[in-house]
Amino acid sequence: MPRLTVLVQGKPHVLSFRPGASLREILDRSDYRVRSACLGHGACGLCQVRLLSGEGGPHQPAEQFQLSASDLTEGKRLACQMRPTTDLTVEILNPPPPSGWRTPPEGLTYAPAGFAADRPPPPGVSHPVGAAVDLGTTHLSVAVHSLASGRRLAERWGKNPQGRFGSDVVTRLMAAQRPEVAEALAFAARHAIGEAIADVARREGLDCRAFSRVTVVGNTAMLALLADRNHHLLLQPAYWMAPLECTTIDGAAWAQAWGIARQAQIELVPPLGGFVGSDLIAGLVACRLTEGSAPALFIDFGTNSEIALWTGSDLWVTATAGGPAFESGAGSCGTPAEAGAVFRVAETADGGLAFRVLDDDCAHGLCGSGLVDLVACLRRRQRLDAKGRFAEGAKNFAFAVGEREFSLGLRDIDALQRAKAAVGAGIAALSAVAGLPLAALQRVVVAGLFGRYLDIANAQAIGLLPSVPVSHIELVGNTAAAGATALLLSTQAQAMANRLRQQAQLINLAHRPEFEDAFLEHLYLRPTEAS
Structure with a gap:
């Protein structure tokens, strides 16, 4: 390039x-x-x-x-x-002040097709625009569209500032047990959404008062913490299968704080239940999982990974803890998939390693997809065994990217193993309850920032993805944000989301007897059997 x-x-x-x-x-x-x-x-x-x-x-x-x-x-x-x-x-010439907001990385944006922009905007706003928000555990995405035409005007992408309270949802939920921390978590997320909207308005020459609808999707914990409602229930097993009320009580106050239209509609799309959020529903809308080839598997890799299996007649869904390995980076050399992240590692003809860095010249560390690549390369070279141990008792693998030196340690590998084992066991549980062998899959949709940069062959080599034909696997980027956009604009998308909500059958992995054995089996760094 x-x-x-x-x-x-x-x-x-x-x-x-x-x-x-x-x-x-x-x-x-x-x-x-x-x-x-x-x-x-x-x-x-x-x-x-x-x-x-x-x-x-x-x-x-x-x-x-x-x-x-x-x-x-x-x-x-x-x-x-x-x-x-x-x-x-x-x-x-005359650079702007530093900002935490930027356009999403190339290839992350996924555009849903076939949804007409037919939702009428609130009355009384000239040239109304709307914002579709994907509130992820690690990152926050905002897409701004004309509500009249549906035309995309701008996008912003940045870190979820709640990360300073913990990298995963459980840590944040535990911190929110203290009312003052819960209030700080809610303020951090709301302020970030307002900042992103203000950044768009300032840089694109839009009037904040033209923003008349904001549609937010996210996993259950993020929505509950944003609204500061009922998040404590997610720490109680009795609510892991139940719907959770986390809509905003005072949307007018949010609109005032953001400086948008007073009559703006603030929509927090409700989660499905337990830890399965509206980001999954939005993703299924965006990729039209139940309208394509079946059986089909949907995996949204993230700190809170969500999985759906469509058999052609039944829709089974679940969520599992991916941890920081997929999104925010884990261990000594991990980093989020942003500028400076090594997102691709490949073997060279002379036996060396070639590294590709995302949107910058200076490497900061390995993001999730780069970690998958490097582990797969080390496995092929027999520098790493299937249990995640280095050959000859080594404790790490040192490598250099340009002038920067890094060390891949056992902690990095362990984090990846646990994350992939959780997802693999979740897939196995859905396969078992549906009575569907993975070999029958005709479509595997891989969503999320982590999934967008995956090398499919390397992911299959270490057992992260099922061993199905590569032609059946789609890397689609941020489907949650794409689905949020469809829900912002389209009555058809809203109707589809309602149908999916009625069809979905939620599985609590804690109640599945095969989960523990499957988790242990998927800890190994080797291909899975598509049976």
Whole structure:
């Protein structure tokens, strides 16, 4: 892929990119954004860069209007008007203040098809827009759309600030036993949603008061903590199969805090039950699991992993604890799948290892998919056995990515083993209760940020994915966010979600006798039998 060298206050940074996007769009996925206030139309003239080398293409009318002849002669360009195709070097002029919000990584966005934007917006708002929010345990995604046309206007992606209270849902739920902590958790999530909306409004030239609907999906714990309602019940086994009420009591106060339309509709899409949240329902809507080939398996890998099995007549669903290995990184070399994460590891012809880094030139660590790749490579080289132990009693595996040195330790591998064992045992439990052999699967949908960057062969080699034909497996990105968008805009999507809610049969893995044995079996780093 072509490489972009970006100078920010004299310091160079190197990014790779796929031709087709504007320079502004490329930079918005990184830590090196440009100023903007016009949806990238060239109307504000704020996203100025200086082209130092490479081919930036012809000057566009918006650049000729916004920049003087001397500016153009000096190499000044508007980032939103350039669509680079080859290597180039640019300097960002007047960079914006640092922000925790950026465009989602390339390939993460999944666009649901066939849903008309036919939900009427609340009355009294000119040019109404809406925000679809996926409140994940680790990350928060916001997609902004015109409610009249359904056109996507902008996206934002950032960390869920609740992470400082714990990396997993159980830790946060336990912390929320104290009322003052529960209030802080709720405020952190609400404030983050408001920040993302404000960032979109400021950078895209939108009026916050035009936001007249906000639709939020998430796992049960995240929704309950956001609303600060009934989250304590999730720590009681009696409620692990029951629906949980976690809608907002005072949507008007949230709208006021966010600065959006006073009459805005604030919708917290209710979870299905137990730890199975509305993010699963949204994901099933987005990929239309019950309308495609059957039998079909849906896996949304995450800190709280959710699984669905569609037999063609029955829909079985469950949730299991994935832990930090899939999303936020675990152990000494783990990192979330964001700029600087090693997301791909491959063996080279000379016996070495090649690393690919996400949206940056400097590696920060291994994200989940990179960890899967590295473990699979070490297994093939017999540097690691099926139990997750290094050969010859070694305690770690040292490797370098560029100038950075890292060490893969037993803790990293153990976290991956436990996460994959939990998911594998969950799949086995659904297969058993449905009486369906995994070999019969015609479709396997792999969702989530972690799933988007998976190498299927490596995932199957260590038993993370079932051993079915690769052609049956789809890596689809953030289906929860895509489904939230469909629910924001479409009555058809809402009707489909209601049908799925009625069809779904929730399985509590704690009550399945085969779960413990299956968990132990899936701890091994080897392919699973698709039987």
